[in-house]
Amino acid sequence: MTLAAASHGFLSPTGVEIAFVLVGIATLGAALQTVTSRQLVHAALWLVVALGGVAVEYLLLTAEFIAWVQVLIYVGSVVVLLLFGLMLTKAPIGPSPDADSGNRWAALTVAGASAAALVWVVVDAFRATWIDLDGTVQGSAEVSGRSLFRFWVLPFEALSVLLLAALVGAIVLSRRGGDAKGAAETSAPAAGEERH
Amino acid sequence: MHLAYPAVLAVLLFCTGLYGVLARRNAILVLMSVELMLNAVNLNLVAFDVWLRDALHGGQALTLFTIAVAAAEIGIGLAIVLLVYRNRGSSDIDRLRDLAERPAGPAGAAGSREAQPDTGAEATA
Numbered sequence: 268m269t270l271a272a273a274s275h276g277f278l279s280p281t282g283v284e285i286a287f288v289l290v291g292i293a294t295l296g297a298a299l300q301t302v303t304s305r306q307l308v309h310a311a312l313w314l315v316v317a318l319g320g321v322a323v324e325y326l327l328l329t330a331e332f333i334a335w336v337q338v339l340i341y342v343g344s345v346v347v348l349l350l351f352g353l354m355l356t357k358a359p360i361g362p363s364p365d366a367d368s369g370n371r372w373a374a375l376t377v378a379g380a381s382a383a384a385l386v387w388v389v390v391d392a393f394r395a396t397w398i399d400l401d402g403t404v405q406g407s408a409e410v411s412g413r414s415l416f417r418f419w420v421l422p423f424e425a426l427s428v429l430l431l432a433a434l435v436g437a438i439v440l441s442r443r444g445g446d447a448k449g450a451a452e453t454s455a456p457a458a459g460e461e462r463h
Numbered sequence: 464m465h466l467a468y469p470a471v472l473a474v475l476l477f478c479t480g481l482y483g484v485l486a487r488r489n490a491i492l493v494l495m496s497v498e499l500m501l502n503a504v505n506l507n508l509v510a511f512d513v514w515l516r517d518a519l520h521g522g523q524a525l526t527l528f529t530i531a532v533a534a535a536e537i538g539i540g541l542a543i544v545l546l547v548y549r550n551r552g553s554s555d556i557d558r559l560r561d562l563a564e565r566p567a568g569p570a571g572a573a574g575s576r577e578a579q580p581d582t583g584a585e586a587t588a
Contacts, residue, residue: 284464291472298476298499302483307492314495321476321502328469330509333526337505340530345498345537352491352541356548367486368557374485382478389470396466398514405513406523414520415527422524426531433535440542443549 283400287327294320305366307358311349318342328398330406469510477503490544490554494537501533 280288297316304310318341325334404410415423476499483496505526512522548554 281464284468287464287468287472291468295472295475295479298479301499302479302487302492302496307489310492310495314498317476317499318502321506324469324472324506325509328464328509328513330513330523330526333505333509333523333530336527336530340534341498341502345534348537348541349491349495352494352544355545356489356491356554358489358491365488365555366492368488371486374482377485378478378482381481382475385474385478386471389474390467393466393470396514398464398466398510399516400464400513402516405516405520406509411520411523411527415524418519419524422528426528430531430535433539437538437542440539440546 283327287324290320290323290327294324303367305362305364306360307353307363307366308350308360310366311346311353314349315342315346318346325406328406329400329404331404332406332408332411466510466514469506473503473507473510476500476506488555488557490547490556491541493556494540494544497540498533498537501529505529 294317297313297320300313301310301317304313318337322334322337322342325331325337480496480499480503483499484493487493487496508522508526508529512520512526515522544554547559551559
């Protein structure tokens with residue numbers, strides 16, 4: 268690392284570093300818009316920009332398979348699910364003044380303090396550490412697939428069981444008038460039906 | 464590339480998500496902020512995997528697992544939020560106070576006993 272540090276300098280950034288910083292600034296700005304926007308749908312759309320920016324950062328770090336997975340799963344499905352959730356909870360179109368709760372300044376203090384502490388620690392710890400991006404590609408689909416199915420098969424299969432459990436759980440939770448809920452509703456008649 | 468760039472970006476994204484979790488009032492916006500925090504962790508994992516040139520590619524495998532777990536989490540979380548919205552008529556987490564401590568009433572035991580039917584009535588209302 269010290270040998271590598273000798274051949275680099277803070278004042279001569281490479282093109283990859285410049286691109287990383289620019290995309291990082293855009294990602295951070297989109298993230299800030301996500302957590303501060305008063306229009307709920309706009310917050311979800313800014314989240315798309317932030318997640319796409321993170322995908323570009325993965326590409327710049329030569330982890331291309333993860334970048335495409337990020338685009339597919341986060342931008343493709345998670346944000347769509349969030350938009351569905353916003354619409355199903357009848358989120359107001361247009362600015363909603365009560366999007367932020369009363370403990371905003373406490374949250375700002377906590378976030379600022381932790382950001383300052385973590386940035387200080389991270390910069391101090393990795394001041395002379397350099398990533399070598401010029402060698403073999405670290406995260407192409409071939410490399411990722413080979414390591415995933417050679418060394419990580421058991422966690423991978425356990426993850427599929429977890430996804431199945433989450434799917435069944437989400438169906439059970441969102442099914443209207445199930446058995447357990449029906450038994451509860453016989454004592455309190457037509458609790459959910461009046462609302463719909 | 465200097466390792467501090469992805470590390471600092473991950474820290475700032477994480478703290479942005481932390482602010483969102485603490486300051487937002489709508490439950491779905493809180494879930495969005497949780498997604499930002501998970502993305503910050505994923506960025507750290509990828510950066511350190513590329514730096515260490517791990518033979519097992521543990522960082523990238525863990526990133527894939529984190530993405531899958533986050534997808535499962537968002538499915539379950541939205542199902543819970545929709546259930547709460549269906550029962551309560553709002554997804555405002557500041558108003559979900561059933562598990563909060565009551566202010567010191569006349570007697571603790573009596574307060575908890577009379578709070579029991581109250582929450583039941585709220586849940587079915």
